[in-house]
Structures are given as structure tokens and as C-alpha cells.
Ligand SMILES: O=C(CO)[C@@H](O)[C@H](O)COP(=O)(O)O
């Protein structure tokens with residue numbers, strides 16, 4: 001079965017965002033990855049609940065919101081009301097990851113925990129039973145277009161073992177430097193959701209790029 005492809009709008013053309021979203025939807029992407037950056041947890045700023053709200057009626061894609069913000073609890077309810085299908089929270093962004101994940105579930109949205117390249121899988125073991133998805137960052141968050149960190153594939157393999165040992169059912173998403181080669185590599189390690197920004201949107205033909213990602217993750 002092919003992986004779930006989640007084009008990241010961080011690399012889309014904001015002046016024709018609607019068109020860029022439709023292109024990848026028609027090509028077979030199932031998720032739309034929306035990066036929310038606060039200029040504090042990460043150096044850049046990007047998007048916010050208003051973007052989620054405007055995108056919601058324009059597409060049937062599953063809205064996969066990657067929250068890169070300090071005090072993530074402040075944004076959960078607004079993002080859920082705006083129409084997010086899933087909210088991902090960095091374990092590094094809060095001393096209360098368990099509470100924030102509880103809030104996300106209470107808001108009726110799927111919950112994801114995210115780990116930075118410098119964070120080991122052991123840091124999220126206590127919450128693995130609460131989440132629908134784990135996001136393994138394969139670059140340091142904050143920017144699109146960075147090079148994939150190959151050593152992160154070990155974390156994917158570790159998560160696969162935890163899933164089996166603990167009898168859990170979460171998806172494993174990768175984000176950062178994903179292209180035809182790294183999608184194949186991470187799929188082989190056990191990832192099943194693939195975020196891709198610059199690979200899909202930077203050059204010509206986003207639809208063809210989505211098709212390639214579907215093919216290499218089979
Ligand atoms: O969360 C992030 C960056 O922090 C991403 O979702 C980027 O949008 C990925 O961009 P590429 O590495 O695929 O260009």
C-alpha cells in the first residue's frame with residue numbers, strides 16, 4: 001500500500017494557494033501539512049489558525065497541523081475550531097506534553113507528538129499510548145528546503161518496535177528533506193506518512209511529484 005502524502009504549504013505559492021492545494025489533492029495526496037511557526041520556538045513565522053479556517057472549506061484533504069510554538073496549549077482550541085483534523089505538538093515545547101495531548105483529544109481532533117532531531121524516542125514513550133501519530137523530524141524545524149538527516153531513520157525503526165511491543169496503532173510521519181530517495185528510505189524503515197514541501201512545490205509539476213512519492217512508498 002502506498003504511503004500517505006502530505007504536501008507542506010510552506011513551499012507553496014501563497015498568491016495561488018487554492019490552486020496549489022487542488023493540484024496535489026487531484027494527484028492523490030491525502031493530507032495537507034500546515035506549519036504553524038511562532039518566531040520563538042523556531043526562528044521563522046508562518047501561518048496560523050486563520051489560514052486553517054480559510055483552507056478548511058476549500059479542500060477535503062486531511063488538515064495535518066504542525067504546531068511549532070511555545071505554550072502550545074494556547075492554540076489548541078482555536079486550531080480545532082478552525083478545522084484542523086490533527087494537531088502535532090513538540091515534546092520540546094512544553095513541560096506538560098501529556099496535558100496538551102489530552103486537550104487535543106478533548107477538542108475532538110487527532111493528536112500527534114513531534115520530536116526534534118536532538119530528542120530521543122525514549123522522551124515520548126510515556127505518551128505513545130495517547131497519540132494517533134508520531135512525527136519524527138528529519139531536519140531541525142523552522143525552514144523548508146533543508147537536507148534530510150539520515151540518522152533519523154533509526155528512530156523510525158525504534159518506533160516500529162515500540163508499536164509491536166506495546167500493541168499500539170499510531171502512524172509514523174516524517175518531515176524535512178523528503179524527496180523520492182528519502183521517502184523510499186524512510187518507508188523501508190517503517191514510516192507511512194510523508195511530508196514534502198520543497199520537493200513538491202519548488203520546481204515544476206507538483207502533481208507529478210506527488211505521484212512519484214506515492215510510487216516510491218508502496
Ligand atoms: O516543519 C517543517 C519545517 O520546519 C516542514 O514541514 C517543511 O515545510 C518541510 O519542508 P521540506 O524540507 O520538505 O522542504
Ligand SMILES: [Co+2]
Nearest residue numbers: 035066175195
Ligand atoms: Co512541518
